[in-house]
Amino acid sequence: CRGEYVCLGLCFLKNVLLLSSDVYSQYESIRQGKQEIPKYFNFASDVLDKWSEIEKAGKRPSNPAFWWVNGEGEEVKWSFEELGFLSRKVANVLTKECGLQKGDRLILILPRIPEWWLVKVACMRAGIVIIPGTSQLSAKDILYRLQASKAACIVTTDKLAPAVDSVASQCQLLKAKLMVSKGSREGWLNFTELNQSADHSCIKTRIQDPMMIFFTSGTTGSPKMTQHSQGSLGFRPLLSERYWLDLTPSQMIWNTADTGWILTSIASFFDPWVFGSCVFMHNLPQTDSEVILNTLCRFPIDALVGAPTLFRMLVQNDLSKYKFLSLKYCISGGEPLNPEVMEQWKSYTGLDIHEVYGQTEMGVICSISKGMKIKPGSMGKAAPLYDVQIVDKNANILPPGQQGEIAIRSKPIRPLGFFSEYLDNPKKTAESERGDFYVTGDRGTMDEEGYFQFIGRDDDIIISSGYRIGPFEVESALIEHPAVVETAVVSSPDPLRGEVVKAFVVLSPTFPSTDLKSLTRDLQDHVKKTTAPYKYPRKVEFVKELPKTVTGKIKRNELRDKEWGRI
Numbered sequence: 001c002r003g004e005y006v007c008l009g010l011c012f013l014k015n016v017l018l019l020s021s022d023v024y025s026q027y028e029s030i031r032q033g034k035q036e037i038p039k040y041f042n043f044a045s046d047v048l049d050k051w052s053e054i055e056k057a058g059k060r061p062s063n064p065a066f067w068w069v070n071g072e073g074e075e076v077k078w079s080f081e082e083l084g085f086l087s088r089k090v091a092n093v094l095t096k097e098c099g100l101q102k103g104d105r106l107i108l109i110l111p112r113i114p115e116w117w118l119v120k121v122a123c124m125r126a127g128i129v130i131i132p133g134t135s136q137l138s139a140k141d142i143l144y145r146l147q148a149s150k151a152a153c154i155v156t157t158d159k160l161a162p163a164v165d166s167v168a169s170q171c172q173l174l175k176a177k178l179m180v181s182k183g184s185r186e187g188w189l190n191f192t193e194l195n196q197s198a199d200h201s202c203i204k205t206r207i208q209d210p211m212m213i214f215f216t217s218g219t220t221g222s223p224k225m226t227q228h229s230q231g232s233l234g235f236r237p238l239l240s241e242r243y244w245l246d247l248t249p250s251q252m253i254w255n256t257a258d259t260g261w262i263l264t265s266i267a268s269f270f271d272p273w274v275f276g277s278c279v280f281m282h283n284l285p286q287t288d289s290e291v292i293l294n295t296l297c298r299f300p301i302d303a304l305v306g307a308p309t310l311f312r313m314l315v316q317n318d319l320s321k322y323k324f325l326s327l328k329y330c331i332s333g334g335e336p337l338n339p340e341v342m343e344q345w346k347s348y349t350g351l352d353i354h355e356v357y358g359q360t361e362m363g364v365i366c367s368i369s370k371g372m373k374i375k376p377g378s379m380g381k382a383a384p385l386y387d388v389q390i391v392d393k394n395a396n397i398l399p400p401g402q403q404g405e406i407a408i409r410s411k412p413i414r415p416l417g418f419f420s421e422y423l424d425n426p427k428k429t430a431e432s433e434r435g436d437f438y439v440t441g442d443r444g445t446m447d448e449e450g451y452f453q454f455i456g457r458d459d460d461i462i463i464s465s466g467y468r469i470g471p472f473e474v475e476s477a478l479i480e481h482p483a484v485v486e487t488a489v490v491s492s493p494d495p496l497r498g499e500v501v502k503a504f505v506v507l508s509p510t511f512p513s514t515d516l517k518s519l520t521r522d523l524q525d526h527v528k529k530t531t532a533p534y535k536y537p538r539k540v541e542f543v544k545e546l547p548k549t550v551t552g553k554i555k556r557n558e559l560r561d562k563e564w565g566r567i
Contacts, residue, residue: 387409
């Protein structure tokens with residue numbers, strides 16, 4: 001099989017590429033497992049460069065491939081052809097100036113700036129393995145990642161350069177430091193001052209070759225290295241149809257997630273560019289709801305992707321003051337979104353919020369796609385390529401409605417979208433398998449129609465007086481109350497019941513909070529009326545903010561450990 005097999009995946013774009021019926025049937029054969037997946041694949045040459053050719057032939061709408069703004073009047077727009085030209089130059093910078101070779105690892109810690117996309121494409125062209133990280137990482141975090149990954153290069157800004165320098169002497173394999181900022185710093189190459197030729201031939205990579213390594217969120221223990229291949233990230237969307245992201249080459253998507261999160265690689269890189277769509281990005285140094293709403297009013301953004309926190313913030317505003325220019329499709333991922341927030345958003349904007357559920361290990365697992373019925377509290381149906389089931393501790397499939405662990409069938413054939421392994425951690429890789437399934441560590445249920453509902457992390461479940469209580473259902477009830485902006489529910493020790501439900505609550509700034517005792521009783525009564533009475537929080541603590549991982553997930557384990565005196 002040769003590289004042109006990738007064009008089979010572009011049959012998504014039948015309105016752009018007039019593919020013959022026999023070619024389409026070949027594509028179907030690959031998707032259904034009747035024909036082998038190609039041996040070689042590289043997203044840069046086999047997808048992005050294909051779109052560049054289509055663009056030059058005048059077969060793609062005059063829509064940018066990439067559009068970046070910083071809110072201060074600066075803009076960057078690239079076509080696929082320009083993206084190709086610039087990324088080839090950067091590939092030469094990495095190989096000739098930094099001395100990197102195929103298989104070397106590069107840690108990429110940049111905020112939402114265009115260079116993040118350029119370096120990423122350049123790495124694919126050179127066969128360099130990319131390790132994204134958030135700009136919120138500390139020196140200790142950076143040291144851990146450099147040592148664990150054995151990275152040969154790090155790319156970051158002048159803001160994080162001092163933190164890197166403070167630990168670099170402990171990283172003997174680090175041979176190049178590249179700074180994306182104006183000015184100079186001893187021991188660093190400056191990205192803006194290096195000017196290489198655009199004459200670069202893309203490295204030939206096998207579909208199973210490593211392409212990216214993500215460090216997990218660290219919600220339970222130290223972050224683990226999750227390795228993905230050329231196939232699991234780059235080729236996967238070519239075989240998965242329009243399951244969660246349904247775009248055309250004339251449309252634009254804006255994903256507000258941090259660059260260190262796998263959702264940004266999926267929603268702001270691979271999947272939209274498979275469709276030939278435009279990736280929109282705002283620098284967004286802080287998550288400012290007014291900036292986000294004004295941006296949606298000024299730019300022709302068709303699809304918005306964000307964490308639940310984003311939508312919780314947006315509905316706190318008077319949305320009647322805003323008229324979105326093009327917005328039609330809203331997607332939430334990272335954690336379950338409370339149904340009441342979905343209802344508020346729909347009542348103000350007329351738009352549904354489509355939930356996606358996934359993990360660093362395999363991207364999107366379930367989704368509510370366009371045209372699907374939306375069930376409050378549900379995260380949708382299994383994504384194509386995945387056989388998702390609810391299983392018990394012995395990996396037996398449970399019937400609809402019964403609570404168990406969310407699992408994806410991994411044997412006898414490992415699905416294409418799966419991560420390759422937990423790097424340098426064979427024990428953890430083996431522990432993630434149970435029978436014929438990969439187990440996610442999340443608990444949930446599936447109904448008769450195949451819709452999944454999230455209950456909570458397996459270790460988040462609270463057992464009080466024999467009752468099993470999922471924190472999310474209590475959080476969903478609490479957030480319905482007008483006083484609550486955000487909340488996290490964990491177990492707390494109790495001499496009588498063993499453990500009880502405790503809620504940490506962030507109050508709305510507009511809500512009077514003078515009588516907290518009375519408010520506590522009000523919140524408890526509200527939960528009793530909204531869900532089963534035994535689930536109400538017997539303890540409530542009001543806090544200014546909740547601890548979160550660098551990817552924005554609430555650290556319930558940290559709150560729980562404090563309650564139990566473990567930290």
